[in-house]
Amino acid sequence: MEILVAKSAGFCYGVKRAIKMAKDTIEKSKVNCFSLGPIIHNPIVVRDLEKEGLKVIENVRDIKKGTLVIRSHGISKDESEYLKKNPKISVVDTTCPFVTKSKKFLVRLIRGGYNIFFLGDKDHPEVKGLLSYINNRAVVFKDPDELEIKNYKKVGLISQTTQKIELLKKAVDRLLSSTEELRVFNTICKTTSIRQKEAVELAKKVDLMLVLGGKNSSNTKKLYEVCKSVLNKSFHIESPKEIDTRWLEGVKKVGITAGASTPKEHINDVIKFLRDNSTEENNG
Amino acid sequence: MEILVAKSAGFCYGVKRAIKMAKDTIEKSKVNCFSLGPIIHNPIVVRDLEKEGLKVIENVRDIKKGTLVIRSHGISKDESEYLKKNPKISVVDTTCPFVTKSKKFLVRLIRGGYNIFFLGDKDHPEVKGLLSYINNRAVVFKDPDELEIKNYKKVGLISQTTQKIELLKKAVDRLLSSTEELRVFNTICKTTSIRQKEAVELAKKVDLMLVLGGKNSSNTKKLYEVCKSVLNKSFHIESPKEIDTRWLEGVKKVGITAGASTPKEHINDVIKFLRDNSTEENNG
Numbered sequence: 019m020e021i022l023v024a025k026s027a028g029f030c031y032g033v034k035r036a037i038k039m040a041k042d043t044i045e046k047s048k049v050n051c052f053s054l055g056p057i058i059h060n061p062i063v064v065r066d067l068e069k070e071g072l073k074v075i076e077n078v079r080d081i082k083k084g085t086l087v088i089r090s091h092g093i094s095k096d097e098s099e100y101l102k103k104n105p106k107i108s109v110v111d112t113t114c115p116f117v118t119k120s121k122k123f124l125v126r127l128i129r130g131g132y133n134i135f136f137l138g139d140k141d142h143p144e145v146k147g148l149l150s151y152i153n154n155r156a157v158v159f160k161d162p163d164e165l166e167i168k169n170y171k172k173v174g175l176i177s178q179t180t181q182k183i184e185l186l187k188k189a190v191d192r193l194l195s196s197t198e199e200l201r202v203f204n205t206i207c208k209t210t211s212i213r214q215k216e217a218v219e220l221a222k223k224v225d226l227m228l229v230l231g232g233k234n235s236s237n238t239k240k241l242y243e244v245c246k247s248v249l250n251k252s253f254h255i256e257s258p259k260e261i262d263t264r265w266l267e268g269v270k271k272v273g274i275t276a277g278a279s280t281p282k283e284h285i286n287d288v289i290k291f292l293r294d295n296s297t298e299e300n301n302g
Numbered sequence: 303m304e305i306l307v308a309k310s311a312g313f314c315y316g317v318k319r320a321i322k323m324a325k326d327t328i329e330k331s332k333v334n335c336f337s338l339g340p341i342i343h344n345p346i347v348v349r350d351l352e353k354e355g356l357k358v359i360e361n362v363r364d365i366k367k368g369t370l371v372i373r374s375h376g377i378s379k380d381e382s383e384y385l386k387k388n389p390k391i392s393v394v395d396t397t398c399p400f401v402t403k404s405k406k407f408l409v410r411l412i413r414g415g416y417n418i419f420f421l422g423d424k425d426h427p428e429v430k431g432l433l434s435y436i437n438n439r440a441v442v443f444k445d446p447d448e449l450e451i452k453n454y455k456k457v458g459l460i461s462q463t464t465q466k467i468e469l470l471k472k473a474v475d476r477l478l479s480s481t482e483e484l485r486v487f488n489t490i491c492k493t494t495s496i497r498q499k500e501a502v503e504l505a506k507k508v509d510l511m512l513v514l515g516g517k518n519s520s521n522t523k524k525l526y527e528v529c530k531s532v533l534n535k536s537f538h539i540e541s542p543k544e545i546d547t548r549w550l551e552g553v554k555k556v557g558i559t560a561g562a563s564t565p566k567e568h569i570n571d572v573i574k575f576l577r578d579n580s581t582e583e584n585n586g
Contacts, residue, residue, distance in 0.1 A: 123483075183479060190474050194488055195467060195495070199407075202474075202484045211479070 019296035020271045021289055022224060024216045028285055030209040030278035032114030033058050036090040037067075039112045043087055044071045050084025054097065055143055057089040057112065058279035059235035062257065081107060090114045091143040092121070094150035116179050116207045121148055123203040127174035128152040132201060135159065135193065137186055138178030142236055145178055162189040170197040179207045180237035180278070182214060182244065209278065210237055214244050217275040221245040224273035226265055227252040230288055231277025238277030245275070257284065258291035266295060303580035304555045305573055306508060308500045312569060314493040314562035316398030317342050320374040321351075323396045327371055328355045334368025338381065339427055341373040341396065342563035343519035346541065365391060374398045375427040376405070378434035400463050400491045405432055407487040411458035412436040416485060419443065419477065421470055422462030426520055429462055446473040454481040463491045464521035464562070466498060466528065493562065494521055498528050501559040505529040508557035510549055511536040514572055515561025522561030529559070541568065542575035550579060 029037075040057050044067070052075050056064040068074060075081060078097045083106035092113040093101075101109055127134050134156035138145040149156055156176075159165055162185060173193050177186050183206055194200050221227045227245045231238030233256055242254035255261060266272075272292055276285050313321070324341050328351070336359050340348040352358060359365060362381045367390035376397040377385075385393055411418050418440035422429040433440055440460075443449055446469060457477050461470050467490055478484050505511045511529045515522030517540055526538035539545060550556075556576055560569050 187475050187478060190478065190486075191471050194471060194474065194486060198488055200486045200488065202478060202486070204478055204482055204484065 019266070019269060019292065021292055022220060022271060022273050023285060023289070024213070024220050024273070024275035026209065026213040026216050027230070027274060027276040028278075028280050028282055030207065030213075032090050032116060032207070033279050036112035036114070037063070039110055040067055040072055040087050041070070043085055043110045047071075047085045050081075051087070052081055052084060053087040053089055054078055054093060055089055055091070056234075057087060059232040059238075059277075060256075060279040060281075061232055061234070062284065063279065063281060083107060085110060088113055089143070090117070092117045092147040094147045096150060097147075114179065114207075116205065117144055117148070120176060120179065120203070120205040121151055123176055123205065124148055124152050124156075127176065127201065127203075128155060130172070130174070130201075132172045132174030133157075133170045133197075134174045134176065135165070135189065136176055136178070137162070137181050137189055139236060142178060144180075144236075159189070161185075162192050165189065165192055167192060167196045172199045173197040173201070175200060175202045177203075177205050178236065179205055180210050180240060181206050182240055183211050210240075213237070213275065213278070214241060217241050217273075218244050218248055220273040220275060221249040221252060224249070224271040225251065225269045226271075227273045227275075228261070228288060229254045229275055229277070230256070230284055231280045232256060235277045235279050238280070241275060241277055245273075255288075258288045261288070261291060261295075263295050266292070303550070303553060303576065305576055306504060306555060306557050307569060307573070308497070308504050308557070308559035310493065310497040310500050311514070311558060311560040312562075312564050312566055314491065314497075316374050316400060316491070317563050320396035320398070321347070323394055324351055324356055324371050325354070327369055327394045331355075331369045334365075335371070336365055336368060337371040337373055338362055338377060339373055339375070340518075341371060343516040343522070343561075344540075344563040344565075345516055345518070346568065347563065347565060367391060369394060372397055373427070374401070376401045376431040378431045380434060381431075398463065398491075400489065401428055401432070404460060404463065404487070404489040405435055407460055407489065408432055408436050408440075411460070411485065411487075412439060414456070414458070414485075416456045416458030417441075417454045417481075418458045418460065419449070419473065420460055420462075421446070421465050421473055423520060426462060428464075428520075443473070445469075446476050449473065449476055451476060451480045456483045457481040457485070459484065459486045461487075461489050462520065463489055464494050464524060465490050466524050467495050494524075497521070497559065497562070498525060501525050501529050501557075502532055504557040504559060505533040505536060508533070508555040509535065509553045510555075511557045511559070512545070512572060513538045513559055513561070514540070514568055515564045516540060519561045519563050522564070525559060525561055529557075539572075542572045545572070545575060545579075547579050550576070
């Protein structure tokens, strides 16, 4: 059995940065070290960091002192204001620079008087955080086909960093006829686009495609969707334990890709599992 | 033979306005009445106005005094400056308000530091005029597929008022992946879009489609293209004289549409010609 791993699989710049900053913080602070929500969307990584001393809390008001690591998805305006008022909490901000950029663009759009459309998942922490800075004055949508479109003068369009570029293009296509001005900020991070593109190319070449990453990870879910669209035998897994060996029957080529919050070691675990479980037949 | 005329066929708002202003000017001034280039892209209408007293000149420097009617497509910065310096020339500006709007948007884009892409015909007076206000600092293109695209930070996209919305959407599609910000001004005038949409619907229902309007008219040429794409038996004519009666053989339904610079009388002439030349057979 041949195993092909996508070049772009695994940690992106923002995640690498967040993990490094979190580890440095744990090392320095030792105690009273918290992260607001899971630092990245990978339960295994989060559990490991928790063992090292980074406690996940769900509400910023749950701590009165100590060090708070802000996760890569960022925080809301309300949370940010709470932290500013509490000097006993020292803050380590690992917000992905691309998310910070989106915030800047959103504020620019709202100040410019645009009707804002936001491609993304309204329950995702990145989206919830970002929208809080413009008092939720945006239409959040996942499917451009479902957009109710009126006539506008100025439309601003922006996206969650981990969305599919095809969906953003579809939204542009729908909005352009109904507005005089359409200002689009392509905030889909390059790594996400490249990873999706490579995943599709790889899925076309193999008999089985494994997409590795947190089940709560937006970019991994999107990655799985694009693979599934070209190869039915595509699966989203968090660890090799989920691989059903029947999937491997008759398989000659397996493709692996992984979301932005998946460490290299997890990819290696999957490769090892596949090697250990490939039969004579599909080894040939 | 059934004759179906598109509801939106003929004079648009801007052309109606320009013709009215030109006629009013001729009536008032009587002599020394000029238009810079043909006032609209319809040779027959232009000839009629010339008979009434509106002389077409090609260079603004050809007149020293009198009344100059600026045509619906607008003028260049250089021409505008010349006129400002010559108080003996009184100016009647019939520039289509939609073209004036495009100028405003272009200036906004250049001031904002955008890389400007302009969908249009670089030799069309509207385009030449508009671009002169930004010292031609734009990539003018007709076919989005031919665009050479690099990586940009800020891209501004704008269109000649008479282009096809599909081409603008295609350009957006190509540019969006290569820039952080894409600011599109949909300057295609609504009448143009509606006229094209209706023409396509009509062409689908008939056996022969006649598109009436100046051969130098951008919007008529586009109208012909969209009809031809759904019905091979589509023809672009300026007057009924060009109709080859062989086109009518076996035809049960004829569709007629007309460009923005085509007067109602011309449409009526075509209808009359068709009625006079339809055989018993295709009259039935």
